[in-house]
Each structure stands twice: as structure tokens, then as C-alpha cells.
Amino acid sequence: MDLNTQSSDTREKVLDVACQFFSEKGYRETTIALICQEAQANIAAVNYHFGTKEKLYQLAWQHAHQQLLARFSPDGDVAPDRPAAQRLRGRIRAGLQRAMMGDAFEFGIMRNEMANPTGLLRQVIDDTISPLRKATQAILRELLGPQATDVDVELCEVCVVAPWLHITRHHLAEEHEGLAPVFREEMLDAMVDHFTAYALAGIRETRRRIERSSGKSRKRS
Amino acid sequence: MDLNTQSSDTREKVLDVACQFFSEKGYRETTIALICQEAQANIAAVNYHFGTKEKLYQLAWQHAHQQLLARFSPDGDVAPDRPAAQRLRGRIRAGLQRAMMGDAFEFGIMRNEMANPTGLLRQVIDDTISPLRKATQAILRELLGPQATDVDVELCEVCVVAPWLHITRHHLAEEHEGLAPVFREEMLDAMVDHFTAYALAGIRETRRRIERSSGKSRKRS
Amino acid sequence: MDLNTQSSDTREKVLDVACQFFSEKGYRETTIALICQEAQANIAAVNYHFGTKEKLYQLAWQHAHQQLLARFSPDGDVAPDRPAAQRLRGRIRAGLQRAMMGDAFEFGIMRNEMANPTGLLRQVIDDTISPLRKATQAILRELLGPQATDVDVELCEVCVVAPWLHITRHHLAEEHEGLAPVFREEMLDAMVDHFTAYALAGIRETRRRIERSSGKSRKRS
Amino acid sequence: MDLNTQSSDTREKVLDVACQFFSEKGYRETTIALICQEAQANIAAVNYHFGTKEKLYQLAWQHAHQQLLARFSPDGDVAPDRPAAQRLRGRIRAGLQRAMMGDAFEFGIMRNEMANPTGLLRQVIDDTISPLRKATQAILRELLGPQATDVDVELCEVCVVAPWLHITRHHLAEEHEGLAPVFREEMLDAMVDHFTAYALAGIRETRRRIERSSGKSRKRS
DNA sequence: AATGAATGAGCCTTCATTCAT
């Protein structure tokens, strides 16, 4: 039993280490040799367990993604029957947590969604991110009212979501340069308050604009 | 002179092509051979003109940056004596323009600020980006009032700036996948309206919160 | 017993598949992994049952050889007391059959006798082919008459045998390219007729030349 | 000038060595490292000059082919206005010469036309062999008379050509095993006599059969 | 008897860089 676990552990270990390196250094910069060295595994083990560096990459990403989502529930532990504003706050909290504490994950997705748009992760990202986006959009649609178009929703989504990625980047850079972090974990609650209030104000204003302009249109027509 | 011009042209050509490829494919993915092939230059020319790939990289980045700033004035052509809200609008417009039309630039910076945080571009980015950030922060500070702390300003800055990068990423991905763009150039004005209104609402709300909480604090103390 | 049978079946299966792949792709091009995958056997089974790839190779060859000889009797089902011309015809028929229908065998021998002259199969080929050659040569010697030297016999043997290998090659190439076969199975009888008549004419002519030249020599001496 | 020649010599040297090794050991068994070691070239030179091992392979083959054809004119130095029988004799002589003296060539083609029908050389072989085949077939058609079909011609071609390949194989094997050659170069003239006489007799007999059977058909119809 | 895991040697290829001209 112990042995069984141990044998499976090589695979697990490699996956963990890979996950870490891919996040820190990106796909190209991370060599199989480095991973295996750190994981104390044979260099051929990667090919045995995962087939290709690419496959390992994709799996590592999924691995990290699942771990992260497990740590921070994407709804921020806000029940789905609570008012939309609170649910949005939950999403924002979860997003910030992922951005600020997820060493391996949101990082990797960033780098690879942008730095390597060759589409290595395209599909796997779509599969994992889409549900999250849909949920956020549903909340926004509710807050924006029935007259909001898809583009309206999407523009607001950008405003809500973009800061997470931005902060991820911030963290990455700081870590790499050895700088003191500007946005520290202790600030999380204050940041959630700020981003939520900011977003809700922006959304309310957007709703007003939508309804006003549609009102005009109606009068005109 | 003729020769000088011609040789200089080779240099220019290489720089242009490098710029393009570095943006599209990143540092690692772009090979000197590819650049030289496309620029119809000898493969040794790069090392001759620029010394190393790294140097070429940095120069290419500066090149792109300057080109882009020249095309889209970072203040959005809003005079510095106009009200802060309008100046913010100018910044937002310029940011969106860079995000949506800058094929080579904002792109490269993204990738390399995050995907290659080895710091190859750290310095050069600091030199070029810092002034832009300072200017934006000054506007935000004005809008947020005298009680706003540096963190307050920075949190708002994130909300204003992050969407640009987000949209850049969007464009990159769409281009690479051959998808129809969600945010098209014709939408620019509408988008500027939206982001500006959204941001101003968020900022006003933030100011209210700052002043309220500081009022409480005052009463308490 | 059951286990024994089952295990033996695995062995058999591997041998069959190996035989097929070795014939189709040659020794180097055929990987143990491929064989085991196709035979639904564990990758370690080969080394368990056969020791090394080389051993498997040799065994596979013998296997194929025996199967083929069993299918097409090398004398073409012509009794040894029939006239030499008819026995030759039998040999030619059997040779053509092996060439045209032997998917796995004559093929493998070709490739390995020539493409892999490292001598992996040298011995095993000698053991299996020599008897066939001897038999053919005996017939030829009979047809060529008592004055024929060993070289005379061997030269004629080449003319008789070479076309078989040639046609094997033909088939292989056609199969691989997906071309329609030039020499089809329905043509077998016509081909046997042709090759036999051609060979007998050639042999008769050769005999005439041998005897004429030996006549001259006699006159001279 | 001398230097120019020298620089080009590396390429030439590699090509020569490659040619030799590919012939002796085949494609798979020949490693780039081995070639470069023997040619005293850097291991990356192959990729610089030829791109791929595959490309080198194809070029090596062409190289050998041309060299060989240059050494032994495929028509055996028999003028095209001589009688068909003599032209056939010329072809047979050239074929035997290639088979018996061509160390690097006919060898390689054998191995690769059969052992590696993956088609690496398919095209290049077609281009080089086809003209030779066409010429031989034209002669045979002339000898077989107007009633001969394509299949008739091809069957005779097999009988004429196959021995060459057979003898090539013979030589290869002997060389590899260190055996004394059965067919020695001194025997060339005698062998040409034998094969020519044998072939002409076979062809005449074939013509007789063709015309006889067509005669019967005519009477029948 | 049979297997899943693991290994080490080796191969082809890429690429930034250098050098002689």
C-alpha cells in the first residue's frame, strides 16, 4: 500500500514540480530536465507518464486550476439565493484570492493565454474558464437589468475581471524582483470592499445610461 | 552615403521585423533566423548590428513603444487645463486605442512583463511606463480628493488600466484563433463612453467611501 | 493448464504481431511498444517471453518461414519422379506464390538479408533457405547436362530465382503506395507459364553454349 | 579560390561519407554523429548544409546514383542505332557492372526501395529509375514484336533486371560476411554472355508463345 | 507467470553565437 502510493507519487511529484516551474518560468523556459531534477525523477519519466512536454503542460495547468478552485470556491462562499450584489462581492473576493494567493495558477493561465496563444492551452482554458465567466455574466446581467445587451454585459465583465489579472501580474513581478508587495494579503477585505463598491457604482451608472439611452430611443421612435 | 543609407535600411528593416515577431510570438519563440529571413538580412547581421538577441529585443521594444506613443498621444489629445474628468476620458481613450490598434506594442509589453519577468525589459519598461502611470495617478488623485491615500489611488488605477490589458489580450487571442473580434474599432467611442462613465462612477463612490470612513474616524477620535 | 494456455496464447499473439510488423516495417522501424500494443500484451512480456528483441526477431522469422512453407509446398506439389522441366515449373509456381501471397515472410527475409546484413538472421536463413536452393540447383543441373559447372548452375539459378524477389518487392511497394498491383493473383497461372517457358528456353540455350564451347575446347585440345 | 573550394569541401565530404554509410548500414543504422565524426565535420553542419537527416539521405542517394551512372553508361556504350539484341546486351553489361562494382549505390537503392518503402526515396527513385526502365522496355518491345502487351514486356523486364539486384544482394552479403565473392569482376564478360544469351532465348521463346497464342485466338474468332 | 513503473543511453534537431573573409 505504501509502495503503491509511492510509485504513484513519482507522477504526482513531477506534476507538482512541473506546475510550479511552468508558472514561474513559462513553458519554453522550463526544461524537462529541470523538472525531473527537482522532482528526483528520471528524465524519461515525463515521457512515460505524460507522453509529451506539451501534455504535461496541459495537465499541470488543469491540476493547478483544480487545486486553486478547490481552495477558493469561485462563488466566494456566497449562496446562490443571496442578492446579486452580494454574489458579485463573493466572485470578486474569490477572484482576488486567486490572484493574490495562487502562486501557481492564475499565473500560468495569464502567461499562456497571452504569451503563448499558439493555443496549447486554448481548449483546456476554455473548458475551465468558461463556466466561471458564464456565472459572472449572469450576475452582471441581473444587475444591469433586462435592457442590457451582450456587449454591455461583456464591457462590465471586463471591468470586474481585469483587475484580478492585473494584480496577478503585479504579484509576479514583485516576487521576481524581490520587491515588497503593494497589495498584501491583509488588505484583502479592504480590497474586496473597494472593488465591490467601485464595481457596483460603475454597474449602476451603466444601467442608468442604458435605460436612459433606450428611453430616448423610445421617445424618438 | 548610399551605402550608409542602405546599410541603415537593413538595420531598420531588421528592427521592424523583430519588433513584429517579438510581439506576436514572444522572445523565446522568435528566432534570429526567422527575423533575418523575413527581413532578407544575413543571419549574422543581427549580431553585427545589435550584438545579441537580448539587445535587439530591448531596442525593438523601445522602437515599438515610441511608435505607438507617437500614434496615440497618451493624454488622448485632451489639454492639461481641462477638468480632470475629461482628462481621464482622454487617457482612457488613448489606452483603449493602444489596446485595440497597437499590433506590435502593448502586446509585447504584456507578454514580456509577465511572461518573461527575468527582467530583460524591466528597466526599459520602467523608464517608459512610469511617466504614463504618474500622469494617470495624478488625475485620479485629483478626482479622489485630498483624503485619498496612495493605496486608494492605486486601487482605482488598477480598475482604470486593467481593462486595457485585458482587451489587448482579447485581441491577441482573437487574432490567433481567427475569431471575429468582440470589441471592434468602430465601437471605440461607445467603449470610451462606457469605461469613462463606469470609472467616474466608481471613483465618485470610492471618494464617498473614503470621506465617510474618514469622517467616522474623525468622530471616533 | 488454463493459465498455461492463456499465457501461451499471449506468446503466440505477440509472435504473430511481431512477425507482421517486422515484415512490414523492418527490424529497426518496429518497436517493442508497437508490437505489444497491437498484441494487447504488456511491454515487458516480450522480454519475459523472448529475452530480447533480437531473439524475438529470429523466432518471428522462423515462424513466418514455416507458415509459408506449409502453405505453399516448395516443390509446387510436383512429385520428385516427374521430369525435371515439370519439377522446375513446380518450383517456379511455389516461388511466385510465396512472392505474391506471402504477406509476412519472403518479405522479411528480403529486407533482412539485405537491409540488415549485420547477420542477425544469417544463420537462421542459411538453415532454412539452403535446402530450397539445393533442390532448385539439382533440377537445374539435370537440365543443364553433365558438362555444366557450379557457376553455370548458379547463373541459371539467379535467373530463375531473382524474379521472385523482384516481384515481392513490387508487391511491397504497391501495397505501401496504395497502387493497384501490376501482377495480380489471377495472373498466377499465366505468369508461371511465362517464367517457366522463359527459363526453359534460357536453360536450353545455356546448355547448348556450354556444350558447344566444351566441344570447341575438345577440338582445340 | 582554394579557400572557396575548401569551404565547399565540408559539404562534399559529408555527402560522400553519408553516401557510404547509408549504403553500408542503411538509414536508421547510420547516425549523423557517425557521419560527422568520419567527415571531421561538426554535428550541426549536417543540419546547416542539408537541413535534415532525411534530406541528406535523399541527396546522398542522388549523388551516388549520378556518380554510378557516370561511371557506367546505362546503355553499356552501345550506340542506339545498333540492333536491339546488341543494345540489350549493352544494358545487361551496364546493369551487371552497377551491381558488381557499385559499392555505394545500387546497394542503397535496394535497401531503400525495399527495406524502407516509407517512401523517403520514392520520388527520387522514380525520377532516376524510370528513364532506365523505359529504355530497357523499349528494347524488349522491339524484340518481342508488335503483338506483345505491356504485361508481356514487363514480365520479360523482370527476368532481365531482377538478376542485377540479386547479384547486388549477393555482393553485399559476401562483403559483410567476409566471404569470397562467387561472381567476381573477372567473370564479367562471361556473365554478360550468359545473361544475354539466356535472356535472348527466353525472349524469343516468349515471342513465339505470344504469336502462337494470338494465332490461335485469331483462328478461333 | 506476468506487469506497471522506471531508467539510461542515444538520436535528431534547434539556435545563438563566432570567425574568417
Next chain:
DNA sequence: GATGAATGAAGGCTCATTCAT
């Protein structure tokens, strides 16, 4: 000033083989 040739280091991958179970 500019280039074609050449290089060395490194990377990803394949594959036959072994070992513990």
C-alpha cells in the same frame, strides 16, 4: 560594413531493457 560557414550547447523525445511485485 557585411556575410556564408561553422560550432557547441542544450533540448525533447524514443526505445530496449530492468526491477520490484
